[in-house]
Amino acid sequence: MAVIGNYSVMKLCCSSNRAITLIQKVIAEVIGTYFLVFAGCGVVAVDKIYGSITFPGICITWGLIVTVMCYSVGHISGGLFNPAVTITWAIFRRIKIIEAPLYIAAELLGSTLASLTLSLMFDITPKSYFGTVPVGSSGQSLAVEFIISFLLMFVISAVTTDDRAVDDSASIAVGMTITLNLFIAGPVSGASMNPARSIGPAIVVHIYKGLWIYVVGPILGAIAGALVYNFLRSVYKPRAEKTAETPASEITTEKPNSDLTAKEPLRSINIG
Numbered sequence: 198m199a200v201i202g203n204y205s206v207m208k209l210c211c212s213s214n215r216a217i218t219l220i221q222k223v224i225a226e227v228i229g230t231y232f233l234v235f236a237g238c239g240v241v242a243v244d245k246i247y248g249s250i251t252f253p254g255i256c257i258t259w260g261l262i263v264t265v266m267c268y269s270v271g272h273i274s275g276g277l278f279n280p281a282v283t284i285t286w287a288i289f290r291r292i293k294i295i296e297a298p299l300y301i302a303a304e305l306l307g308s309t310l311a312s313l314t315l316s317l318m319f320d321i322t323p324k325s326y327f328g329t330v331p332v333g334s335s336g337q338s339l340a341v342e343f344i345i346s347f348l349l350m351f352v353i354s355a356v357t358t359d360d361r362a363v364d365d366s367a368s369i370a371v372g373m374t375i376t377l378n379l380f381i382a383g384p385v386s387g388a389s390m391n392p393a394r395s396i397g398p399a400i401v402v403h404i405y406k407g408l409w410i411y412v413v414g415p416i417l418g419a420i421a422g423a424l425v426y427n428f429l430r431s432v433y434k435p436r437a438e439k440t441a442e443t444p445a446s447e448i449t450t451e452k453p454n455s456d457l458t459a460k461e462p463l464r465s466i467n468i469g
Contacts (some may be wrong), residue, residue, distance in 0.1 A: 219296065219299070221273055221274075222273060222274040222275075222296070222300070223274075223299050223300070223302075223303045224303075225270040225273040225274035225276075226270075226274050226277060226278065226300055226303035226304055226307065227303045227304075227306055227307040227310075228270060228307065229266045229267075229269070229270045229274070229276060229278045229307065230278045230279075230303070230304045230306075230307030230308050230311070230393055231307035231308070231310055231311045232262065232266055232311070233262055233263065233266055233278050233307075233308075233311075233394070234307065234308045234311035234312060234393070234394055234397055234398075235311040235314060235315065236258060236259075236261075236262040237255075237258060237259045237262055237394070238311065238312065238315055238327040238328070238394070238398060239311075239315050239318075239327070240254065240255050240258040240259075241255055241327040242315055242319050242321065242325055242327040243319075245324065245325040245326075245327070246319055246320070246325050252383065252384075253380075255379065255383070256376050256379040256380050256383065257376060259375055259376060259379055260372040260373060260375050260376030260379070261372065263278075263368075263371060263372045263375050264368045264369055264371070264372030266278065267367070267368035267371060267372070268368050271367075271368060274300075275291075275292065276368075277292075277300060277304070278304060278307075278391070278393070279304065279390070279391040279392070279393060279394075279415070279419075280300075280301045280304055280305070280391070280392045280393055280415075280416070281346060281350075281390070281391060281392055281415035281416045281418070281419040282350065282353065282419055283297055283300045283301055283304065284297065284301075284416055284419070284420070285350060285416075285419040285420050285422075285423045288420065288423075289423055289427070291358070301393075304393040305393050305396060305397065307393070307397075308393040308394060308396060308397025308398075309396075309397040309400055309401060310397075311397060312327075312328075312397040312398045312400070312401040312402070313401050315327060315398075315401075316401050316402065321402055323404065326398070326402055326404055327398055327402075328387075328395055328397075328398030328399050328402060328404060329386065329387030329388075329389045329394070329395045329398075329407075329411055330387065330404065330406045330407055331385075331386055331406070331407040331410060332384060332385055332386065332387075333385055333386075335407055335410060337385060337386070338385060338386035338407060338410050338414070339410045339413065339414045340414075341382045341385045341386045341388075341414075342382070342386050342388075342389060342390065342410060342411060342414025342415055342418060343414045343415075343417055343418040343421070344382075344418065345378040345381070345382045345388060345390055345418070346390045346414060346415040346416075346417075346418025346419050346422065347418040347419070347421050347422040347425075348374060348378060348422065349371070349374050349375065349378060349390050349418075349419070349422065350418065350419040350420075350421075350422030350423050350426075351422035351423075351425060351426050352370055352371060352374045353367075353371055353422075353423075354422065354423050354426035354427065355370075355426055356370045356371065358426075359430060375390070378390060386410070386411075386414075387411075389411040389414075389415060390415050390418075391411075391415060392411055392412045392415055392416065394411075395408060395411035395412075396408065396411075396412070
């Protein structure tokens with residue numbers, strides 16, 4: 198009877214719409230993060246080995262792949278692709294806390310698989326390493342990762358959680374932000390903004406120098422960026438004006454969402 202009971206429970210869980218939806222989200226995060234790292238880190242490897250891409254090309258590629266994957270699977274999983282964004286969304290209840298570990302595991306798996314693919318495609322040496330390592334001091338890289346992750350999450354919060362923002366441009370806005378951050382911070386820290394983007398290559402190639410920077414910096418920066426935007430939105434309270442021609446009964450006061458939990462995001466994303 199115990200076996201039959203366990204079988205019934207498993208069958209019920211696996212056949213429920215909730216379980217199927219969660220599986221779809223997790224798979225979407227694996228696929229999205231895989232191609233994010235495959236394209237972004239792949240172009241880094243190609244440039245270091247063959248020298249045919251150039252730094253602007255790398256920046257543009259990262260922005261493009263983020264935009265493309267956000268449009269592709271953002272409507273399924275939210276298009277996070279980034280543990281820093283996942284943790285932030287869990288804190289602000291944009292996703293369920295119990296789902297966050299599955300999202301993070303999916304993102305790390307996608308990044309690791311993509312890094313493994315690149316290591317099989319190219320002859321990766323320390324000079325052609327496609328991960329992120331500090332160029333200057335650890336303090337400089339940590340500060341840079343915090344700032345650019347702050348900006349990224351600030352933009353994500355604006356374009357995916359605020360009714361006043363234009364939702365259709367969310368993916369483009371995030372992709373452009375990543376491109377901008379790479380131009381500024383790439384020569385200093387590699388502009389990760391994404392723990393998964395740094396952890397995957399480090400695991401496969403076994404280069405762990407300064408890895409903690411790309412975990413601590415993006416997570417703290419993302420949380421701070423969301424907090425600040427949430428504060429700016431909460432203090433915005435438009436006031437209705439009464440005129441002689443307007444009856445009091447027709448006056449309405451429109452109040453925007455007061456926190457990041459008020460509206461489901463059409464697309465969220467991350468990277469680096």
